[in-house]
Amino acid sequence: MIEIRRREVAQQFECVPSQINYVLETRFTPHHGYYVESRRGGGGYIRITRAMVRRSVGTFREIVEEIGSRIDGERAGRLMDQLEEAGVIGGTRGALIRGALRQETAGIDPPLDEVIRAKLLRVMLMIALHDQRRG
Amino acid sequence: MIEIRRREVAQQFECVPSQINYVLETRFTPHHGYYVESRRGGGGYIRITRAMVRRSVGTFREIVEEIGSRIDGERAGRLMDQLEEAGVIGGTRGALIRGALRQETAGIDPPLDEVIRAKLLRVMLMIALHDQRRG
DNA sequence: CAGCAAAAGGTCAGACAAGGTCAAAGTGTT
DNA sequence: AACACTTTGACCTTGTCTGACCTTTTGCTG
Numbered sequence: 001m002i003e004i005r006r007r008e009v010a011q012q013f014e015c016v017p018s019q020i021n022y023v024l025e026t027r028f029t030p031h032h033g034y035y036v037e038s039r040r041g042g043g044g045y046i047r048i049t050r051a052m053v054r055r056s057v058g059t060f061r062e063i064v065e066e067i068g069s070r071i072d073g074e075r076a077g078r079l080m081d082q083l084e085e086a087g088v089i090g091g092t093r094g095a096l097i098r099g100a101l102r103q104e105t106a107g108i109d110p111p112l113d114e115v116i117r118a119k120l121l122r123v124m125l126m127i128a129l130h131d132q133r134r135g
Numbered sequence: 136m137i138e139i140r141r142r143e144v145a146q147q148f149e150c151v152p153s154q155i156n157y158v159l160e161t162r163f164t165p166h167h168g169y170y171v172e173s174r175r176g177g178g179g180y181i182r183i184t185r186a187m188v189r190r191s192v193g194t195f196r197e198i199v200e201e202i203g204s205r206i207d208g209e210r211a212g213r214l215m216d217q218l219e220e221a222g223v224i225g226g227t228r229g230a231l232i233r234g235a236l237r238q239e240t241a242g243i244d245p246p247l248d249e250v251i252r253a254k255l256l257r258v259m260l261m262i263a264l265h266d267q268r269r270g
Numbered sequence: 271c272a273g274c275a276a277a278a279g280g281t282c283a284g285a286c287a288a289g290g291t292c293a294a295a296g297t298g299t300t
Numbered sequence: 301a302a303c304a305c306t307t308t309g310a311c312c313t314t315g316t317c318t319g320a321c322c323t324t325t326t327g328c329t330g
Contacts, residue, residue, distance in 0.1 A: 001227045006289055016308050021290065026305085035234025041315020044288035049230040096265060100258045116251060120258050123235045127262040130231060141279060151318050156280070161315085176325020179278035 001049040024048070030122070033060050051126045059088065060129055067122055070114035076101055076121055089128060097124050136184040159183070167213060195264050202257055205249035211236055211256055224263060232259050 010017040028034040028048055038046040051060060066079055080098055083089040089097070104120055105113045145152040163169035163183055173181040201214060215233055218224040224232070239255055240248045 001230050007287090017289075018291080018309075019307060022306070030235070030238050035231055035238060037230060037234050037237060038289060039315075040287085040289045040313070042287045042317070044315075046289075047230055047234075049227060049234055051231055093262065093265065096261065097258075100261060104254045104258060116254065119239045119251065120254060123239060123255055124258050124262050126231065126235065127228070127259050130228065142277090152279075153281080153319080154317060157316070173279060174325080175277085175279045175323065177277045177327070179325075181279075 001047065003045045003047045005044075006046055020046070030126075031061065031064050051130055060126065063125055064122060067118050069118055070111065071118045071121065072114050073101070073105070073117065076117055079121075083125075089125075093128055097121070097128070100124065136182065138180045138182045140179075141181055155181075167216075195261065198260060198264075199257055202253050204253055205246065206253045206256065207249055208236070208240075208252065211252055214256075218260075224260075228263055232256070232263070235259065 004020075006017050006020045010020055013019070024036055024046070028036055030051070033051045035049045035051060036046065037049075038044065063079070063083070067076075071079075077098070080089070080094055084091060084094045101117055101120055101124075105117050108116060139155075141152050141155050145155055148154070159171055159181070163171055165186060168186050170184045170186045171181065172184070173179065198214070198218075202211075206214075212233065215224070215229055219226060219229045236252055236255055236259075240252050243251060
């Protein structure tokens with residue numbers, strides 16, 4: 001996790017500050033395994049957090065792509081099957097995730113349920129796969 | 136509970152006294168769990184009292200209750216502040232969760248955004264706290 | 271006691287200091 | 301030419317800092 005000053009970085013790369021936003025938007029997305037926060041005003045900053053240790057970035061990225069912007073319960077279940085079989089996710093956590101997906105999307109009408117399911121699955125896997133020991 | 140002298144603190148931070156008011160107004164509000172009194176005149180002071188006993192780590196159940204069925208970005212941020220301060224969640228994970236909350240709720244109109252934010256926060260904390268317990 | 275001076279802290283508008291947005295222009299590829 | 305990607309700059313929003321001016325409290329002095 002690092003914090004940068006947009007202005008400073010822009011100076012280092014000899015580009016305009018908004019260029020930094022472009023790079024962040026295209027190269028440091030959740031899709032790529034990064035999350036970005038920022039604050040304006042004096043003393044502002046941009047904080048970039050890598051969701052995955054380098055080795056699992058590829059895995060996470062593939063998972064995110066597989067999930068997409070929406071996912072139905074059946075596909076989510078199969079994805080979890082695969083992850084558990086591959087040993088990426090343990091059985092206990094797998095059960096937690098499945099349970100949470102079911103509970104949190106219960107009673108939500110299509111097509112919204114699939115969008116929310118995708119979000120939930122994505123963030124849960126991100127936290128689960130994030131290796132805390134290096135944080 | 137502490138008492139400060141506005142002038143002195145301003146000198147320590149090498150800023151103008153009114154700056155102290157700004158910080159108190161933005162960071163030590165009842166919302167943040169603080170209560171501020173002051174007295175003018177000779178021998179005046181500013182007394183800052185932590186109104187809420189720092190939530191003692193809080194079980195997951197209490198956290199879930201705190202979140203409720205919907206939560207706005209500000210309250211979510213303060214809850215994360217508390218969890219980080221209490222050492223329940225580390226800085227990197229905290230940043231990840233904050234980033235994920237922001238990204239995944241971006242562009243979702245009220246009042247749905249708050250409902251989704253609650254779901255996301257709930258499941259991420261669930262995974263994070265569960266993971267932590269196992270060391 | 272009345273009155274004034276000094277010693278706090280309070281307010282608020284405006285300057286300043288970040289970062290954000292977006293459309294247009296530039297560049298490279300098919 | 302058409303398309304995708306990158307770069308730029310004008311303009312916007314948010315958060316912080318400052319200083320002039322105000323109010324309250326205490327102390328001193330006649």
